[in-house]
Amino acid sequence: MTTRRLLLVILGGMLGTAGRLGIGLLVPDAGAFPVATLAVNLLGALLIGVLAARLPGASDLRVFLGTGMLGGFTTYSAFAVGAVGLWTDAPLIATAYVLLTLGLGIIAALVGVRIGRTRRSAE
Template structure:
């Protein structure tokens, strides 16, 4: 990784983390369930799926690779949060183990589904299919 790409990740991470905090202020927990964490992780998985389909890392060069690093690793890496998901689940487990298990299954299932949907939505369409 070059110094320039490291700086892009740092800048993107700062922006993504600030966006996550903003959503945390707007979306309160409900009955101890961290809804903001659920929202940012599912939305982030969807957007990373779109980027993965639109900008596959192995085929990128130059500015496009920089853009992928800035958006996916930086912004969306800072926006999504595995650690808050893990801590929120453990905290919920202390008072409501069934709810914690359901929350963990829900966030993982929705995250995987969102990433798959994002990759499907982001997949470039051929001109022949797009004109139908």
């Protein structure tokens, strides 16, 4: 990895993480259910799908947007901690959270790829 690419990931990660924090401040959780984390992970999966379809390979823009910005925006660790925290008090809600995140995340990524391919073929 070149220094330029490392800096692109760092800058993108800072912007993505700030975006995630902003959404976390704007979107209140529903009780113990981590709504903001679910929202950023689903939006991130959709955008990563679009990006994968539009920018295949490892261009500087994809490194900045995908690895950096969207990597900082989405959060597996908060998802995992949220699921474990829910499990203690509400195992059924925790199971629903995990299934929603994974299932809808895959669907969001597929939709993103489809959107990205559709736009690409229209150009």
